[in-house]
Amino acid sequence: MTDSDPLEQKKSHYEQTDPDVRLMIRVRKGDNAAFQELVEKYQARLVGILTHMVSNRDLAEDLAQDVFLRVYRARERYVPTAKFSTWLFTITHNVASNALRKASRRREINLVSTSSSSMPVRPLEVMAKEKSGLMPTRQLLKSEMENVMLAAIEQLGERQRIATMLSKFEGMSYLEIGEAMGLSTQAVKSLLSRARSNLKEILRPYLESGGLVESVATELKTDQVSEEDK
Amino acid sequence: MSESNGDRAPEELDSELLTAYLDGELSESETIAVERRLASDSGFRSQMQDMQNAWDMLDALPAVKPDVAFVRTTVEMAIAGRQRSGISAWGPRIIGALAMLGLPLTLFAVAFFATRESIEQPERELLGELPVIENYDRYSRVFSDNDPEQGIHFLNSIYERGLFSEVEELFPVDSEDETEEAVVDLVATTVPPSADMIQDRSDRLTSMTDQQREDLFAKKQKFEALPQETQTAIRDFHNLLSNDPDRDRLWESLVSYYDWLKTLRASQRTGLLDSPIEKRLGKIREITRLQAEQAFGRLGATKLPVEDAEAFYGWYDFAITCYNPEIRKRAGKVFSDIRSKKGLPILEDDVSRVMSGPIGQLVDFLMRQDRENFGQLIAAKANETQYGMRELENQLTRSSLLILDGLEVDEKRELVLRWIEVANKTRFPIQTTKLKAFYETLPVVTRDKLDNMHPDDWYESLTRLYWEAENIVKSAEPAEEEEFRRFLRENGLDSDFEIDDFDEAPY
Numbered sequence: 062m063t064d065s066d067p068l069e070q071k072k073s074h075y076e077q078t079d080p081d082v083r084l085m086i087r088v089r090k091g092d093n094a095a096f097q098e099l100v101e102k103y104q105a106r107l108v109g110i111l112t113h114m115v116s117n118r119d120l121a122e123d124l125a126q127d128v129f130l131r132v133y134r135a136r137e138r139y140v141p142t143a144k145f146s147t148w149l150f151t152i153t154h155n156v157a158s159n160a161l162r163k164a165s166r167r168r169e170i171n172l173v174s175t176s177s178s179s180m181p182v183r184p185l186e187v188m189a190k191e192k193s194g195l196m197p198t199r200q201l202l203k204s205e206m207e208n209v210m211l212a213a214i215e216q217l218g219e220r221q222r223i224a225t226m227l228s229k230f231e232g233m234s235y236l237e238i239g240e241a242m243g244l245s246t247q248a249v250k251s252l253l254s255r256a257r258s259n260l261k262e263i264l265r266p267y268l269e270s271g272g273l274v275e276s277v278a279t280e281l282k283t284d285q286v287s288e289e290d291k
Numbered sequence: 292m293s294e295s296n297g298d299r300a301p302e303e304l305d306s307e308l309l310t311a312y313l314d315g316e317l318s319e320s321e322t323i324a325v326e327r328r329l330a331s332d333s334g335f336r337s338q339m340q341d342m343q344n345a346w347d348m349l350d351a352l353p354a355v356k357p358d359v360a361f362v363r364t365t366v367e368m369a370i371a372g373r374q375r376s377g378i379s380a381w382g383p384r385i386i387g388a389l390a391m392l393g394l395p396l397t398l399f400a401v402a403f404f405a406t407r408e409s410i411e412q413p414e415r416e417l418l419g420e421l422p423v424i425e426n427y428d429r430y431s432r433v434f435s436d437n438d439p440e441q442g443i444h445f446l447n448s449i450y451e452r453g454l455f456s457e458v459e460e461l462f463p464v465d466s467e468d469e470t471e472e473a474v475v476d477l478v479a480t481t482v483p484p485s486a487d488m489i490q491d492r493s494d495r496l497t498s499m500t501d502q503q504r505e506d507l508f509a510k511k512q513k514f515e516a517l518p519q520e521t522q523t524a525i526r527d528f529h530n531l532l533s534n535d536p537d538r539d540r541l542w543e544s545l546v547s548y549y550d551w552l553k554t555l556r557a558s559q560r561t562g563l564l565d566s567p568i569e570k571r572l573g574k575i576r577e578i579t580r581l582q583a584e585q586a587f588g589r590l591g592a593t594k595l596p597v598e599d600a601e602a603f604y605g606w607y608d609f610a611i612t613c614y615n616p617e618i619r620k621r622a623g624k625v626f627s628d629i630r631s632k633k634g635l636p637i638l639e640d641d642v643s644r645v646m647s648g649p650i651g652q653l654v655d656f657l658m659r660q661d662r663e664n665f666g667q668l669i670a671a672k673a674n675e676t677q678y679g680m681r682e683l684e685n686q687l688t689r690s691s692l693l694i695l696d697g698l699e700v701d702e703k704r705e706l707v708l709r710w711i712e713v714a715n716k717t718r719f720p721i722q723t724t725k726l727k728a729f730y731e732t733l734p735v736v737t738r739d740k741l742d743n744m745h746p747d748d749w750y751e752s753l754t755r756l757y758w759e760a761e762n763i764v765k766s767a768e769p770a771e772e773e774e775f776r777r778f779l780r781e782n783g784l785d786s787d788f789e790i791d792d793f794d795e796a797p798y
Contacts, residue, residue: 097366104362109355119553122357126365133369206351214352228314229349235316254303254310260345267348268341 072141081145089136096136100129103146107153110226113214114157124160128153143240146231150241154223161219213263221256228253309339313346359561368516421492422477423529424507427514429549430528432564437520439528443535445568449544450537454575455551477533477542551575554582602686603710610669611650617668619646622653625661658712666708680707729757 075082081102087095107128111121131152214222220242227233227241235249244252261268311317312325329336423430434442449455496504514522532538532545552560559578563571611618623646627637645653657665684692695703730738730753737756 093366093370096369097362100362100365104357104365105355108357108361112355113352118355121355122361125357126361126368129365130369206348207353210348210351211353214349225349229346235311235314250307250311250316253314254307257310257313257342257346258306260349261341264345264348265341268344 075141075144079141079144082141085132085136085139085145086141088133089139096133099132099145103129103149106231107149110150110153110223110230111157113211113226114219114223115160116215120160124156125153128156131156144237147233147237147240150227150231150233151243154242157223158219209264209267213260216263217256217259221252221259224249224252225256225260305335305338306342309335309342313339313343356561359565364516367518368513418489418492418496420526421495422533423526424511424514426529427525428510429545430525430532431521432549432552433545434524434528435564437524439524439531441568442528443531443541445571446532446541446544446548447537448568448572449548449575450540452572452576454572454579455547477529477538548575551579599687599691602688603683603691606683606686607669607711611654614668615650618650618653618657618665621661621664621668622646622648622656625657629660658708662708666704666711669707669711683707729753 076086081099084095084099088099104125107125108118108121111124112118115121115124128149132149214225217225224238224242227238233241235246235253238244238253239246239249242249308317308325312322317325329339430442433445434440496507499507514525517525532541535541552563555563555578563574563578566574623642626645627642630637654665684695687695695706733756
């Protein structure tokens with residue numbers, strides 16, 4: 062191996078730039094404290110993403126545990142050819158996709174599907190109508206906003222949902238999302254474009270009334286909503 | 292933007308372009324081009340703003356926190372898995388060596404025995420501890436510090452304080468189906484299982500689907516991954532529970548508690564499990580009360596704003612207590628009137644037995660038989676006292692007052708009566724058995740739909756269907772006074788009333 066070996070260059074690059082890669086290398090060497098550190102660091106993010114993926118909090122926690130166990134089992138084979146988070150979310154995507162497939166066969170848990178039969182009890186249109194019809198100008202409570210957004214995210218397809226989560230909450234680039242999901246950069250671009258368009262359509266009643274936008278602005282203390290938005 | 296755009300719609304291309312722009316994925320020259328167009332094209336700009344606003348709204352998604360024990364159990368499971376794989380790593384090595392030696396027959400034999408071992412040995416182990424494995428996740432939720440006695444004390448306290456009576460109806464009924472079988476199998480692990488018991492457990496395993504068996508083995512693995520002292524404490528708890536003279540009621544409390552936990556948000560659950568027993572019991576009381584109020588606010592055709600549920604509930608609760616003598620007196624009078632209209636003798640003993648009946652049933656009886664007067668009693672007549680309608684109005688928030696203000700006096704009273712009906716459903720809830728029986732009558736398709744829902748939605752939808760069906764039955768058959776007849780039956784008065792009498796009665 063020489064310095065010009067692309068694989069070696071990649072490994073060395075990620076070792077130098079990604080502290081989590083360095084932690085994982087310590088795990089590979091048998092350092093359980095480093096593994097614990099990784100679990101601590103990623104647990105909330107993983108459980109969060111998986112919860113929105115499978116719409117079931119308890120199942121998400123089980124799946125997150127499964128992801129970490131897979132990471133641990135694979136430690137001896139670990140080669141840093143990407144950022145640690147990209148590798149982790151690749152495993153997460155696989156685990157979640159398997160669980161969704163399994164669950165759609167078993168129909169035992171409340172997972173999101175595209176069929177109307179598994180829509181939430183109070184679909185978004187109804188919620189929007191209730192809010193806007195009753196009190197169009199009032200601001201939505203935080204819990205109401207949460208429900209609206211949970212219902213909205215559940216209406217996206219499985220792949221759109223995970224791409225959205227990775228882009229929005231993990232700040233991953235198209236290239237990284239593509240690596241995690243086994244897609245080309247162009248496919249990720251299309252996927253996210255459809256996800257954004259769908260979200261825009263799903264949330265249109267709120268965008269038009271401005272109720273949620275106002276609330277988001279107030280609740281999250283982001284005062285970036287212009288008069289025009291309202 | 293270098294990819295071929297083929298014959299894709301311009302909107303689609305614009306959407307992709309804006310997405311890439313908002314995600315910072317365009318080159319410098321592409322970014323400049325987009326910004327120029329945004330400056331000159333208001334439609335394009337508005338599309339971009341809507342897309343960005345919708346994207347920003349994702350910030351409102353609730354944060355999810357894993358269980359506090361998540362890190363510990365995950366690390367422990369990982370390390371335990373390594374230890375197990377360290378032992379079993381010899382298997383593939385031996386097989387590899389044999390294969391290298393070209394001994395296919397030996398390989399077959401090893402594979403055969405290895406397969407047989409992998410299926411039968413764990414099953415044998417499972418049979419011995421089946422009840423512990425099946426229930427360990429329930430057990431581990433009732434005690435901490437590896438103190439099983441604490442768990443028994445906790446379950447006893449739940450039972451004695453009747454903690455889940457108010458929200459029993461919020462639970463999914465799943466676990467109740469298992470209850471009977473599981474109670475039968477509550478046998479201490481210190482007692483060697485009898486041949487019959489082993490056979491029963493084996494049959495149970497055989498009747499499981501592949502998936503259920505797989506889940507059970509996963510559960511077994513999780514149990515075995517727990518620290519030794521935790522495993523011992525769970526076994527000890529199982530033995531204490533199995534040997535307790537009140538094991539049936541303790542079991543009921545355990546199932547109720549575990550099912551109730553499923554209705555909580557993760558943060559609530561975490562806070563509870565970490566609390567010492569007395570504090571935990573207090574929190575349960577607090578949360579169940581809140582749940583009952585929220586359920587109350589959700590139910591009914593005319594919604595009482597949730598924020599006023601507590602105030603209304605409190606007011607109504609007080610009114611029932613305050614007018615207890617009047618309610619009893621009125622029930623006695625209505626009962627006498629019914630008998631009189633039927634030409635039946637009015638026996639003083641019967642009337643006083645009715646008047647001393649459970650207040651919930653008397654309220655229910657009056658709401659059905661004498662709704663208008665009951666409304667007068669609780670709301671209108673109450674104007675004369677400090678606990679009346681005016682007092683209620685003082686306690687409600689603007690949202691409710693806005694609803695009430697737009698109504699005529701009669702309409703207002705009717706609305707309050709409907710809220711009272713809703714309050715009755717919470718105060719005197721549908722019995723689980725009734726709901727379960729109703730569930731059984733639903734078509735398979737409806738049940739399938741329900742079963743695919745989250746427990747909260749499941750309950751809400753099922754009760755909605757239940758009340759809808761009830762209302763249809765009531766409007767079609769106004770004299771179907773099942774509740775009242777049960778009440779009469781329980782009080783030995785049913786012989787005086789035939790079903791036909793009710794059908795003809797002009798109430």
